[in-house]
Amino acid sequence: MLRYFLSRLLTFLPTFFGVTLISFAFIRVLPGDPIIVMAGERGLSEARYNELVKQYGFDEPVLQQYIDYLAGVLHGDLGASFVTKKPVWDEFFSLFPATLELSICAMIFAVALGLPAGVIAAVNRGKLADRVFMSSALVGYSMPIFWWALLMIIFFSGKLGWTPVSGRISLQYFFDTPTGFMLIDSALSGQKGAFGSAVRHLILPAIVLGTIPLAVIARQTRSAMLEVLGEDYIRTARAKGLTPARINGLHALRNALIPVITVIGLSVGTLLAGAILTETIFSWPGIGKWMVDSIYRRDYPVVQGGLLLIATMVMVVNLSVDVLYGLINPKIRRR
Amino acid sequence: MSIKSSLLAGAAALMLGSTAAVAGGNLIYCSEGSPEGFDPALFTSGTTFDASSHPVYSRLMEFETGTTNVIPGLAEEVEVSDDGTEYTFKLRKGVKFHSSDTFTPTRDFNADDVIFSFDRQNNPDNPYNKVSGGTWEYFAGMSMPDLIKDIVKVDDYTVKFVLTRPEAPFIANMAMDFASIMSKEYADAMLDAGTPEMLNQKPIGTGPFIFQAYQKDAVIRYAANPDYWRGKADIDNLIFAITPDASVRYQKLKAGECHVMPYPNPADIQAMKDDKDIVVMEQEGLNVGYLAYNTQMPPFDNAKVRKALNMAMDKQAIIDVVFQGSGQIAKNPIPPTMWSYNNAVKDDPYDPEAARKMLEEEGVGDLSMKVWAMPVQRPYNPNARRMAELIQEDFSKIGVDVEIVSYEWGEYLSRSKELDRDGAVLLGWTGDNGDPDNFLAVLLGCDGVGASNRAQWCYQPFEDVIQKAKVISDKAERTKLYEEAQVIFKEQAPWATIAHSVVFMPMRPEVKGYKVHPLGSHIFYGVSLDN
Numbered sequence: 023m024l025r026y027f028l029s030r031l032l033t034f035l036p037t038f039f040g041v042t043l044i045s046f047a048f049i050r051v052l053p054g055d056p057i058i059v060m061a062g063e064r065g066l067s068e069a070r071y072n073e074l075v076k077q078y079g080f081d082e083p084v085l086q087q088y089i090d091y092l093a094g095v096l097h098g099d100l101g102a103s104f105v106t107k108k109p110v111w112d113e114f115f116s117l118f119p120a121t122l123e124l125s126i127c128a129m130i131f132a133v134a135l136g137l138p139a140g141v142i143a144a145v146n147r148g149k150l151a152d153r154v155f156m157s158s159a160l161v162g163y164s165m166p167i168f169w170w171a172l173l174m175i176i177f178f179s180g181k182l183g184w185t186p187v188s189g190r191i192s193l194q195y196f197f198d199t200p201t202g203f204m205l206i207d208s209a210l211s212g213q214k215g216a217f218g219s220a221v222r223h224l225i226l227p228a229i230v231l232g233t234i235p236l237a238v239i240a241r242q243t244r245s246a247m248l249e250v251l252g253e254d255y256i257r258t259a260r261a262k263g264l265t266p267a268r269i270n271g272l273h274a275l276r277n278a279l280i281p282v283i284t285v286i287g288l289s290v291g292t293l294l295a296g297a298i299l300t301e302t303i304f305s306w307p308g309i310g311k312w313m314v315d316s317i318y319r320r321d322y323p324v325v326q327g328g329l330l331l332i333a334t335m336v337m338v339v340n341l342s343v344d345v346l347y348g349l350i351n352p353k354i355r356r357r
Numbered sequence: 358m359s360i361k362s363s364l365l366a367g368a369a370a371l372m373l374g375s376t377a378a379v380a381g382g383n384l385i386y387c388s389e390g391s392p393e394g395f396d397p398a399l400f401t402s403g404t405t406f407d408a409s410s411h412p413v414y415s416r417l418m419e420f421e422t423g424t425t426n427v428i429p430g431l432a433e434e435v436e437v438s439d440d441g442t443e444y445t446f447k448l449r450k451g452v453k454f455h456s457s458d459t460f461t462p463t464r465d466f467n468a469d470d471v472i473f474s475f476d477r478q479n480n481p482d483n484p485y486n487k488v489s490g491g492t493w494e495y496f497a498g499m500s501m502p503d504l505i506k507d508i509v510k511v512d513d514y515t516v517k518f519v520l521t522r523p524e525a526p527f528i529a530n531m532a533m534d535f536a537s538i539m540s541k542e543y544a545d546a547m548l549d550a551g552t553p554e555m556l557n558q559k560p561i562g563t564g565p566f567i568f569q570a571y572q573k574d575a576v577i578r579y580a581a582n583p584d585y586w587r588g589k590a591d592i593d594n595l596i597f598a599i600t601p602d603a604s605v606r607y608q609k610l611k612a613g614e615c616h617v618m619p620y621p622n623p624a625d626i627q628a629m630k631d632d633k634d635i636v637v638m639e640q641e642g643l644n645v646g647y648l649a650y651n652t653q654m655p656p657f658d659n660a661k662v663r664k665a666l667n668m669a670m671d672k673q674a675i676i677d678v679v680f681q682g683s684g685q686i687a688k689n690p691i692p693p694t695m696w697s698y699n700n701a702v703k704d705d706p707y708d709p710e711a712a713r714k715m716l717e718e719e720g721v722g723d724l725s726m727k728v729w730a731m732p733v734q735r736p737y738n739p740n741a742r743r744m745a746e747l748i749q750e751d752f753s754k755i756g757v758d759v760e761i762v763s764y765e766w767g768e769y770l771s772r773s774k775e776l777d778r779d780g781a782v783l784l785g786w787t788g789d790n791g792d793p794d795n796f797l798a799v800l801l802g803c804d805g806v807g808a809s810n811r812a813q814w815c816y817q818p819f820e821d822v823i824q825k826a827k828v829i830s831d832k833a834e835r836t837k838l839y840e841e842a843q844v845i846f847k848e849q850a851p852w853a854t855i856a857h858s859v860v861f862m863p864m865r866p867e868v869k870g871y872k873v874h875p876l877g878s879h880i881f882y883g884v885s886l887d888n
Contacts (some may be wrong), residue, residue: 054767063735063786064401064498065770065809074492105393107557108490116573175608187609190575193596195387199572305600307574315390320767 026063030344042207045329046088049322056320102325103320104266110327119202121308127224128232140243162237168351171303185226188305192219227304231296235289246278287343291336380828381593387615389590391574395560397534406534407879413539414562414580422880423789423872427532448514453584454540455567467763468510473541488553495535523828530788555643565590565882566711573886592886617864623681630865638862643692646737646785647852649811649887651778663850664713667705669755679744687854689843691796694875697839705830713755723757726779735764736858737785739830773811782811793839797823812851815865819845
């Protein structure tokens with residue numbers, strides 16, 4: 023097992039350096055000089071321009087800039103935002119809990135509905151329930167997030183008034199946020215109604231963000247279940263006279279879970295991508311919106327550092343999924 | 358970590374108590390984005406100024422809310438020497454700086470604070486010059502380093518600015534955001550504590566609201582300053598609920614989750630006006646959108662050709678299509694809310710027939726040209742591509758063939774400056790200090806050729822008038838000169854003036870006393886809430 027883990031880890035390192043290179047190159051390949059973009063219509067004198075070029079280190083050869091950047095990364099220094107002048111690290115960790123909290127809730131929503139939907143569809147293959155679930159999944163998968171979110175806001179917040187329009191908690195609550203997770207902080211604050219308010223604020227964004235993973239999980243569960251249901255041991259179980267609930271729930275679902283876990287692992291990337299739009303619409307203070315803003319502003323350190331941190335995070339999740347496989351399925355780790 | 362400190366949590370109890378219908382109350386403003394920071398001199402965006410300079414700080418001079426008039430602020434009086442190079446400010450006494458959990462002022466505002474506020478931007482040896490990556494863009498952009506020769510403390514309550522040349526707009530510059538007055542005592546304390554960046558993160562000023570807490574992309578909280586030198590604000594607390602999406606801001610306003618919102622979608626404005634729970638205020642913005650010909654390249658070096666093209670442009674159609682009603686036809690290079698706007702100037706009539714004839718008379722047949730369309734949205738031009746297409750259609754009616762080009766924004770800004778640029782450029786300008794010099798000299802003066810003067814237009818009769826107006830301090834005389842400059846501009850037509858945006862501010866009906874500010878700022882001092 024240790025060997026398996028180390029071999030996985032070995033593939034991790036080159037990927038990590040690859041990401042530093044790509045994130046460094048990506049923002050520089052985009053046309054647009056950050057200094058001129060910052061100055062806008064007002065413009066700036068040539069002397070001033072040269073001064074700033076020097077201050078930001080753009081006068082160095084690109085290779086040298088990359089080496090400096092890499093040296094910083096290895097020392098845990100991701101630089102400071104051109105725009106807010108704050109360290110990228112600080113900004114990331116003040117915003118990341120919001121994204122993580124939203125992503126976890128979205129994932130819980132997606133798994134809680136997606137798994138049963140997939141199982142029911144598989145068991146009732148070709149029947150009405152299957153058709154309804156699978157066509158809904160297709161619709162969910164194809165839904166433009168932006169439009170879907172506005173639709174939900176206008177209906178549930180505007181027409182019915184059930185949920186708040188945006189934000190993480192009602193503005194009347196005001197307390198310290200030591201963990202950055204609003205559900206935890208609001209419960210710790212001891213203020214009456216704060217936790218409930220935090221939950222209500224989470225509902226719509228979690229549903230919107232969870233919609234695509236929900237659809238993917240439902241479809242994946244269905245096909246994995248169908249495959250397993252055709253296996254010999256299921257026929258044996260049936261022959262033994264086990265109840266359908268026991269066969270589907272215990273024997274089939276458990277074996278169908280491996281590809282589903284893969285999909286859930288891969289969805290982490292999808293969630294972060296979806297978070298960009300979801301966060302913008304719901305005024306959710308997370309890293310998605312932060313990244314988009316910095317790309318528009320050509321805020322090099324934030325784009326580089328943010329991409330690197332997000333990519334590392336996705337890689338860590340995938341590494342954990344790989345390790346998890348090894349634990350679940352001995353065949354994989356011996357390969 | 359941004360969030361807040363323990364003292365602030367204590368203030369929460371106070372705020373909770375005042376959520377219901379208590380006199381004063383909490384005003385919630387659904388702002389459009391996060392500020393870059395809270396030290397206004399470090400930044401240039403309106404979003405940052407709304408959150409920093411207006412609520413937290415005061416300046417020597419102030420703009421009267423709702424106008425571009427300059428009135429006394431922390432300076433009670435200002436004297437200008439006869440040669441126009443010395444400005445002596447008499448400071449207000451008894452003005453208190455805010456307190457926070459990390460700082461309690463031991464003295465009132467005085468001349469040291471004024472000197473510190475400018476010295477840190479001007480003097481590379483000032484310990485604060487490099488703090489928070491200070492680049493002091495606005496200070497440099499308004500030519501302050503060349504202009505200010507010396508700042509002298511005459512006594513504790515008198516400061517003299519010595520300039521290198523007479524410059525009338527200087528007084529308006531002192532009301533600008535970068536000229537906000539910081540506490541030297543606070544700066545020194547933070548420097549001693551090894552946390553100078555706190556000046557930008559936990560601002561201390563003399564303004565109407567005391568900064569309490571900020572969470573990026575979520576919320577900014579302020580409490581009314583009980584010691585504000587113009588009197589305590591009517592509202593108790595000011596809260597910015599940061600809401601980047603305009604449709605969501607609208608939903609929040611409807612649901613009563615905020616009281617005031619900026620920048621509505623033009624498409625929503627009619628529905629807002631029809632909604633009895635929303636009041637929409639409007640005013641022309643302090644900006645202008647234009648098409649600048651390259652007046653150094655034939656045939657655009659001929660004023661008659663430029664004039665003919667201007668006459669071929671159907672501006673009303675542009676206002677209707679591109680601005681969807683949230684714009685107004687521009688006839689002058691300065692907006693109508695600015696003093697010295699010359700309303701007597703007549704705009705070129707829309708007359709394609711006459712335009713075609715004029716071109717023929719000038720011997721310009723089969724003209725083909727490029728029109729540059731900006732890749733970004735601006736209040737003065739919400740959709741440059743669409744605007745360029747309309748112009749293309751209009752010009753084709755007089756036989757002028759237009760090719761539309763565009764570049765990435767940074768590229769666009771640099772290439773459009775080039776003297777031998779091919780084609781006419783769509784661009785615009787938003788005023789900084791409400792002074793006509795800030796439009797006419799920056800955008801059309803000879804110094805701006807090859808830079809901010811995209812028409813590359815250097816016309817001596819015009820230059821003489823604006824240079825003269827820059828150095829005299831009598832406003833009535835300056836007004837006359839600027840009115841004359843607008844007449845010359847119209848005759849020479851280096852641009853087609855296209856539009857000024859109209860600014861809409863939707864708000865709940867219980868909000869009283871809000872004034873749309875021509876400089877684009879959102880100011881909540883003087884606003885109250887009806888129960």
